[in-house]
Amino acid sequence: MSTSLLYHGFGVRGYRYVRTAYVAGEVRFLIEQPRESLRCPLCDSAKVVRRGEEWRTFRTLTIGSKRVTITLPVARVECTICQVVRQVSVAFADPRRTYTKSFARYALELLRHMTIRDVADHLGVGWDLIKEIQKADLQRRFKKVPLKKLRQLAIDEISIGKHGRYLTVVLDLKRGAVVFVGDGKGSQALEPFWKRLRCSRAKIKAVAMDMSAAYIKAVTEQLPKAQIVFDHFHIVKLFNEKLSNLRRELYHDATDKQKTVLKGSRWLLLMNPENLDRQRNEPKRLEEALKLNAPLATAYYLKEDLRELWQQPDWRTARKYLTSWCARATASGIRILQQFASTLKRHAAGILNYFKFRISTGPLEGTNNKIRTLQRQAYGFRDQEFFKLKIYALHETRYELVG
Numbered sequence: 158m159s160t161s162l163l164y165h166g167f168g169v170r171g172y173r174y175v176r177t178a179y180v181a182g183e184v185r186f187l188i189e190q191p192r193e194s195l196r197c198p199l200c201d202s203a204k205v206v207r208r209g210e211e212w213r214t215f216r217t218l219t220i221g222s223k224r225v226t227i228t229l230p231v232a233r234v235e236c237t238i239c240q241v242v243r244q245v246s247v248a249f250a251d252p253r254r255t256y257t258k259s260f261a262r263y264a265l266e267l268l269r270h271m272t273i274r275d276v277a278d279h280l281g282v283g284w285d286l287i288k289e290i291q292k293a294d295l296q297r298r299f300k301k302v303p304l305k306k307l308r309q310l311a312i313d314e315i316s317i318g319k320h321g322r323y324l325t326v327v328l329d330l331k332r333g334a335v336v337f338v339g340d341g342k343g344s345q346a347l348e349p350f351w352k353r354l355r356c357s358r359a360k361i362k363a364v365a366m367d368m369s370a371a372y373i374k375a376v377t378e379q380l381p382k383a384q385i386v387f388d389h390f391h392i393v394k395l396f397n398e399k400l401s402n403l404r405r406e407l408y409h410d411a412t413d414k415q416k417t418v419l420k421g422s423r424w425l426l427l428m429n430p431e432n433l434d435r436q437r438n439e440p441k442r443l444e445e446a447l448k449l450n451a452p453l454a455t456a457y458y459l460k461e462d463l464r465e466l467w468q469q470p471d472w473r474t475a476r477k478y479l480t481s482w483c484a485r486a487t488a489s490g491i492r493i494l495q496q497f498a499s500t501l502k503r504h505a506a507g508i509l510n511y512f513k514f515r516i517s518t519g520p521l522e523g524t525n526n527k528i529r530t531l532q533r534q535a536y537g538f539r540d541q542e543f544f545k546l547k548i549y550a551l552h553e554t555r556y557e558l559v560g
């Protein structure tokens with residue numbers, strides 16, 4: 158071992174090699190800092206007087222499968238300028254850490270291919286230490302998410318866990334990256350985001366979201382220049398809920414014979430017709446349920462037509478299509494369809510904005526599934542900050558999702 162091997166092999170530079178000890182299968186390097194290189198950690202002045210030392214040991218890269226540590230008496234110095242006594246900085250380790258920078262870099266490299274547990278086992282350290290290394294790296298990169306270049310956003314809330322807990326997530330549609338995670342749902346969850354967005358002076362052009370009044374109010378107030386695009390999956394989902402309600406009402410008033418047909422038809426009604434299973438006689442069963450009841454059939458075919466709205470070639474055609482759909486729903490005489498038509502009319506501008514921006518909250522779906530996977534890992538609730546940092550890093554394939 159030599160001073161130069163310490164530098165080239167372990168990234169330790171500016172220290173003198175003293176000796177090596179082999180204890181219990183572990184390699185221990187003792188090093189020292191030359192007197193002339195002592196500096197005040199506050200002002201970097203060399204006019205310092207040595208006032209004792211603290212012996213510190215740092216984990217560093219392994220040699221083969223052998224654990225390696227570096228021990229250094231870290232000097233305490235009194236600065237003649239600042240007039241305080243402090244421990245000098247250690248060049249090869251971050252403040253208060255018990256491992257070297259090269260050890261952290263190596264662990265981060267392994268984390269790209271392995272879970273936290275795997276890396277901890279491989280390096281012979283605790284799970285917490287590797288998690289700390291990853292967390293510090295995530296903090297460095299995601300503590301401040303740059304928002305200046307944001308143009309198109311998607312906002313949605315997701316429920317996670319079994320305790321009715323919600324997160325509100327904002328996605329940069331251009332990069333596919335999460336730029337904000339808020340606790341809870343509704344407009345309150347977004348407040349810290351608006352604050353940061355204002356500071357960044359980003360020029361937001363369009364926001365994809367569902368038709369919830371809270372989001373509409375928040376975006377209209379906070380981003381008066383942005384266009385709202387109502388997400389088409391949310392709209393169809395909302396219509397499906399109405400369709401289910403209608404079926405339930407009809408079921409309630411049906412005769413026993415009718416009930417037999419209606420029973421189990423809920424999924425058939427909600428399913429996209431192209432996905433019906435012929436082998437299980439699903440198209441036929443759907444047809445029977447529809448034949449039984451005219452309002453149900455009307456609602457069902459209106460649903461299929463509604464989905465077609467987003468297949469229209471351009472804004473102008475889509476506007477005509479939407480107007481005619483609403484007219485038919487209103488003319489149906491079925492109360493919940495009439496209500497739905499008036500909802501769509503009220504939100505028409507935002508619905509048709511799809512044809513100007515072609516965005517949706519769809520890309521958030523995938524992200525939300527990944528967040529739920531993350532949350533199922535035990536650390537989801539134990540360390541909230543780490544959990545959120547991992548969400549900000551989801552668009553990267555930098556780390557294994559499972560920790």
Ligand SMILES: [Zn+2]
Pocket residue numbers: 197198199200201202236237238239240
């Ligand atoms: Zn000083």
